[in-house]
Amino acid sequence: MMTPDSVLPVRAANRVTQSYTALAQHVRTAGLNSRTRWFYGLLCAGLLLGLAGIATGVILLGHTWLQLLMAGALGVLLTQVAFVGHEASHRQVLASGPANDRVGWVLATVLVGISYSWWMNKHTRHHGNPNKLGKDPDIEVDTFSFVTEDAAGRRGLMAWFTRHQGVFFFPLLLLEGVNLHVKSVRSLWTNRQTKGQRLELTVLTLRFVIYLAAVFWFLPLGMAFAFLGIQLAVFGLYMGASFAPNHIGMPIVPRDVKLDFLSKQVRTSRNVSGGWWATVLMGGLNYQIEHHLFPSMPRPHLAAARRLVREHCRVADVPYAETNLIAAWGIVIRYLNEVGLAAKDTFRCPILGQLR
Template sequence: MPTATPIAAPGGTAVREPRNAVVSTYTALSKQVRDAGLLARATGYYLWLVAVLTACLAGLVAGFVLLGHSWFQLLVAAALGVVLTQFAFVTHEMAHRVVFASGRTNDRWGRLMANALVGISYTWWMSKHTRHHANPNHVGKDPDIEPDTILFLEEDAAKRTGLLGWLTRFQGYAFFPLLTLEGLNLHVTSIRSVAANESGRTRVIELTTIAARLAIYLGLVLWALPLGMAFAFLGVQLAVFGVYMGAAFAPNHKGMAIIPAGSKLDFLSKQVLTSRNIRGGRVMNVLMGGLNFQVEHHLFPSMARPHLIAASKLVRAHCAELKMPYTEVSLVESYRIVVAYLNRVGLGERNPFDCPTFNTLRRV
């Protein structure tokens, strides 16, 4: 029988791996899922989804042309941000080899859609996201909790000073406003990463495709609209894209258990205890690109989006049998948890109106 492994929860309470959560239980769950046909491809669903998104994109292009010099173009820009995010969700699933049976076909279409349509490096996303899936919320291994503008660990927040240090203390409240810049950040970071870390054919193809997409997109907007309106269009599109992407990915792990550096945990416990599902059924499944079933997505990364609902029933029952926490909340509640968690990290459990000098002397 394995020994229990402590995991640091957001509030500082230790969560322990259930003693009966052994590797063989995931094997049994996986067999249940496979026998139910839930690991089958759903290529038809994705072809239909891409066709609908393409029709929406064509409609937005037509609307852009017909509206001309009108501030109603900002509505087109906002809708474009939504449609491009939906394409990004499909690209994410192609990266997980979900759409087509052939891994090469998934990569080919995923790279084309990510680079030429969304404007983000497919290779960069694959590398970053693969590391996250292998070790979610694991200190030193998950790139999604590494220090950035927003910090996810109290030890990182304690080191930050100056203006950013002040912002970090209230970073939960600043989180959603900062997401308006996330669209621009994703584009810049992915290009910088490919330029610095890739070489040969991959580097040339991705940078060339992204540059061509950027030139065509910017060129058309700047040519068709007055300068001020053009910049407003680009700003709204990027802001909506960033907020939508962040709002879909943030609820999944932020505020869930943190696995300390050097800890070892079986696959089932590691994925379930660090992931959070969002209620809402099929509607939420479309709006969040399947990310609302984060537990199932992490346990079965190559599972097609339409099968996640049925799989969640099997996973929930399996976790109940093991007495393992299975987290599912509403979307609004998830955002409340994320904001509270980020503020807690930034403050380090301190009262923002306390005097640091007084507290230091009192401890002494």
């Protein structure tokens, strides 16, 4: 685990850049950039079958609290759909860019309920400058502080929260599903110049109305609220727990530092070990280093690319970070707490003060 705001050393950029060119050529020669339509066809068919199975289960179970199992299953399935939407946004699914965008738009906006244009804008900027101050939107201060300079600016209750933010990270991911939906609508509502803004906002609104109407029409009021709560909680936790290990706790790139592509992508990313089961669980995000080096590479080829990249990084003396999922989550928690220690401890609980 890196210490908060660890700085990347500047390397011999030309040498490393030339080595990446050789690596990219090796990857192309091995055919690892070729499309795997069969894989994504089977995967999408399986997800649609799963969605139909959940709908059937909801109908058959009727007004029983076993519906909460269906809610949890729906949260998991929508996360898996979001993984495929993410891959489509990177041109991993089909050969044509516009065709990938259409697939990603349908999966993200219609099925998952997340603005595809908002996601594309945010995620493209992240890939261009991962963990770089002032460039990567994923490390901008929000509820959590990811760099010490942001944590140091917190005051009062937020300062106390930030000092313990690692402890709250995973519990608050239960609300991340709601957060993603809200940010999607807010982004479309405020950015009127976004291409297709009206259509996407209309589709998102219809999606929410139809989904909520179906749940509250079919289930009793209390059960309907519980169903939505479980579905959103599972979706948010699964999404957040899958994306969190990718970069949190890896080095932060200062604003004035320029790095070659290979160093920038490898040194700020972390892989999760586990082989095929980790790939199924995380939708290919476990090969984060390879994904950042070759963002359009289909999921089935990432494991083979990992072997080439690991050896290449060993020869080029570029650190290659990989750990298991439990250890990665532990790193995330410890790193956030270490960053949080920079927050000013100005909050004083009045009740605690009376007891002293």
